[in-house]
Amino acid sequence: MKLIKCVVREEKIDETTDALRALDISGLTVSRVCGHGTCERQTVVYRGVRLESRLLPKMMIDVVAPDDQVDDVVRVVTETARTGEAGDGRIFVMTIDEAYTIRTRQGGVA
Amino acid sequence: MRDNYQTRVSRTGRFAVWGLLAVMFLCVLAPAAAAQQADPAGIALGDKSNAVDAGGNAFVVAEPTDKADPDYAAKKKAFDDYQAQAAKEPLAVKLADSVGHVRIATNVGWTLNTGYLVLFMQAGFALLTCGLVRKKNAAHLMMLNFAAYVFAFLAYYVCGYAFQFGAVAINAAPAGLGGTPTLNQFLIGSGQWGFLGGKGFFLSGPGYDAGSNVLTLFQVVFMETAGYIIVGSICERINFWGFLLCEIFVGALLYPIFGCWVWGGGWMSQLGSTMGMGHGYVDFAGSSVVHAVGGFCAMALAVVLGPRLGKYDKDGKPRAFPAHNIVFVVTGTFILLFGWMGFNPGSTLAATDLRIGVIAINTNLAAVAGAATAIVLWYFMFGKPDISMGCNGMLAGLVAITAPCAFVGPNASVIIGIIAGVIVCLGVLFNERVLKVDDPCGAVSVHGYCGWFGAVALGIFADGTYGAGWNGVGAATYLGKAGQGVTGLLHGDTSQFMLQLGGATLCAVYAFAFTFVVFKIVNAIRPLRVSKEAEIEGLDVPEFGMLAYPETGDEVSAAV
Numbered sequence: 111m112k113l114i115k116c117v118v119r120e121e122k123i124d125e126t127t128d129a130l131r132a133l134d135i136s137g138l139t140v141s142r143v144c145g146h147g148t149c150e151r152q153t154v155v156y157r158g159v160r161l162e163s164r165l166l167p168k169m170m171i172d173v174v175a176p177d178d179q180v181d182d183v184v185r186v187v188t189e190t191a192r193t194g195e196a197g198d199g200r201i202f203v204m205t206i207d208e209a210y211t212i213r214t215r216q217g218g219v220a
Numbered sequence: 221m222r223d224n225y226q227t228r229v230s231r232t233g234r235f236a237v238w239g240l241l242a243v244m245f246l247c248v249l250a251p252a253a254a255a256q257q258a259d260p261a262g263i264a265l266g267d268k269s270n271a272v273d274a275g276g277n278a279f280v281v282a283e284p285t286d287k288a289d290p291d292y293a294a295k296k297k298a299f300d301d302y303q304a305q306a307a308k309e310p311l312a313v314k315l316a317d318s319v320g321h322v323r324i325a326t327n328v329g330w331t332l333n334t335g336y337l338v339l340f341m342q343a344g345f346a347l348l349t350c351g352l353v354r355k356k357n358a359a360h361l362m363m364l365n366f367a368a369y370v371f372a373f374l375a376y377y378v379c380g381y382a383f384q385f386g387a388v389a390i391n392a393a394p395a396g397l398g399g400t401p402t403l404n405q406f407l408i409g410s411g412q413w414g415f416l417g418g419k420g421f422f423l424s425g426p427g428y429d430a431g432s433n434v435l436t437l438f439q440v441v442f443m444e445t446a447g448y449i450i451v452g453s454i455c456e457r458i459n460f461w462g463f464l465l466c467e468i469f470v471g472a473l474l475y476p477i478f479g480c481w482v483w484g485g486g487w488m489s490q491l492g493s494t495m496g497m498g499h500g501y502v503d504f505a506g507s508s509v510v511h512a513v514g515g516f517c518a519m520a521l522a523v524v525l526g527p528r529l530g531k532y533d534k535d536g537k538p539r540a541f542p543a544h545n546i547v548f549v550v551t552g553t554f555i556l557l558f559g560w561m562g563f564n565p566g567s568t569l570a571a572t573d574l575r576i577g578v579i580a581i582n583t584n585l586a587a588v589a590g591a592a593t594a595i596v597l598w599y600f601m602f603g604k605p606d607i608s609m610g611c612n613g614m615l616a617g618l619v620a621i622t623a624p625c626a627f628v629g630p631n632a633s634v635i636i637g638i639i640a641g642v643i644v645c646l647g648v649l650f651n652e653r654v655l656k657v658d659d660p661c662g663a664v665s666v667h668g669y670c671g672w673f674g675a676v677a678l679g680i681f682a683d684g685t686y687g688a689g690w691n692g693v694g695a696a697t698y699l700g701k702a703g704q705g706v707t708g709l710l711h712g713d714t715s716q717f718m719l720q721l722g723g724a725t726l727c728a729v730y731a732f733a734f735t736f737v738v739f740k741i742v743n744a745i746r747p748l749r750v751s752k753e754a755e756i757e758g759l760d761v762p763e764f765g766m767l768a769y770p771e772t773g774d775e776v777s778a779a780v
Contacts, residue, residue, distance in 0.1 A: 154761060156766055
């Protein structure tokens with residue numbers, strides 16, 4: 111059982127979550143996040159003063175999937191969230207020790 | 221990429237500024253000789269000739285000049301009696317001078333204050349439209365609303381007012397404001413066939429006049445209303461400089477030309493005298509002159525721009541982009557309702573015209589009837605009332621009652637409001653699903669369709685209790701009755717209905733076609749639309765470098 115954290119572009123969130131839904135995964139969580147990578151920078155001028163943004167808005171998708179589905183999730187996200195420009199985002203995969211459904215107190219992914 | 225975009229913006233900006241300067245230069249060259257002396261200080265405004273009783277009978281009796289008139293003897297006697305009385309009681313004549321002055325002053329105060337109410341509607345429009353768009357475009361939208369006021373106002377000052385009202389004294393002098401006698405020449409046309417006013421450019425010479433400037437203030441905020449309407453249809457995708465061209469176009473040409481035909485004493489208002497069609501084309505406060513012009517201009521621009529990215533999926537099915545702040549939408553609607561209390565009653569241009577009480581209540585009744593209809597209809601169609609459609613329903617009722625508000629009774633107002641509430645709901649669905657015109661705030665449906673309907677409704681429901689002698693028709697008797705005013709189909713005047721139907725349709729076609737042709741050409745020279753990347757990101761930062769809501773966390777970092 112793995113937790114897959116995907117940081118993606120804001121405008122790609124609908125496309126990516128729709129594609130993940132088609133994979134028949136149990137569910138996902140989306141949050142608005144800010145951050146920066148290595149090269150993407152944005153400069154604006156506010157009332158005549160240059161302002162370099164350090165943090166850019168991104169969306170983060172948290173998906174929990176059984177081990178044999180991880181490759182599918184990664185493939186789908188890299189296919190749908192990619193533009194080829196710098197700033198497309200990252201994917202992190204990590205192991206989960208335990209998981210429970212609150213309503214049923216059941217363990218496991220489903 | 222971003223640098224390219226900046227260069228493009230500044231080049232278009234220079235283009236717009238030079239264009240504006242060229243227009244100003246041409247207008248200075250236009251003839252500006254004033255035969256009638258303007259009165260900038262307002263000290264000659266209002267004397268005994270303006271002292272009038274409740275029935276409109278003047279204190280001063282004019283000397284009859286037409287000896288062939290069968291009533292000449294009676295008129296001459298009345299004049300002689302008045303002269304004798306005036307010689308005996310000189311103090312009464314002086315008092316009448318004061319009464320006339322106070323009468324005009326009352327009307328000036330009324331017209332200015334109702335104009336200020338209409339001005340405040342701009343805040344309502346800004347909140348309404350801003351609430352209805354997506355968060356990522358909120359700052360851009362507010363800037364559009366703000367700049368619309370600024371640039372359209374300047375265009376109206378340069379030539380819009382002169383085109384619209386430059387000949388108003390010939391056929392449609394606003395008696396309550398002293399008659400603005402200096403605005404007395406058509407640029408195109410003459411007599412009862414005027415097409416474009418020709419005096420008062422830059423509000424100088426004949427336009428620099430106290431009475432006339434009251435009219436200017438009241439009318440410029442009406443023009444701004446038409447200018448704001450288009451924001452609701454073109455937002456979330458138009459670039460700023462393209463938008464400024466749209467506003468200058470509305471303020472300098474589109475609105476004033478049609479306004480001249482109907483309100484400036486132009487040919488449409490005179491069709492009653494010239495062609496025997498009712499009281500001429502009548503639009504009391506601007507269902508067609510303001511709202512349908514704005515609404516169909518908005519429609520043409522929305523067609524030229526095309527739908528927002530992602531509005532229609534690949535099968536052509538519409539997607540919803542939900543309103544980002546429904547609190548703004550409802551607040552804005554209430555501000556608009558409040559402002560409309562200036563829009564309609566103020567259009568008498570006279571507090572001494574006591575029909576204003578009926579007008580105010582008619583306006584409110586149509587508003588609540590429209591809102592109730594939209595709420596209930598949506599409930600039956602989709603299972604739940606929609607708040608933003610309820611607001612659109614209220615505005616639809618207001619737009620539709622704007623033309624007939626002075627000529628109908630309360631019951632007719634409720635019926636007009638109900639029909640407008642139905643039209644706006646079906647219009648929104650029709651635009652979105654059938655025409656596939658992307659109209660984010662429903663401006664085409666609210667202002668275009670309901671504006672057209674309002675002008676037609678006047679031709680149906682007008683009950684003849686008000687407007688005797690309107691546009692110079694039937695001052696003595698009309699339809700065989702003394703004091704019969706503007707009358708609609710249900711009360712026996714078919715010609716008025718036919719003219720309203722034709723005139724409102726002409727208005728829609730004029731506004732759509734004129735805008736479409738002009739901006740199709742402009743768009744081919746220089747695209748009106750922002751880049752695809754900017755539209756996806758949201759227009760706030762690419763166009764203006766700041767977000768509407770930086771505190772929500774997804775901002776460029778705070779002070780460096």
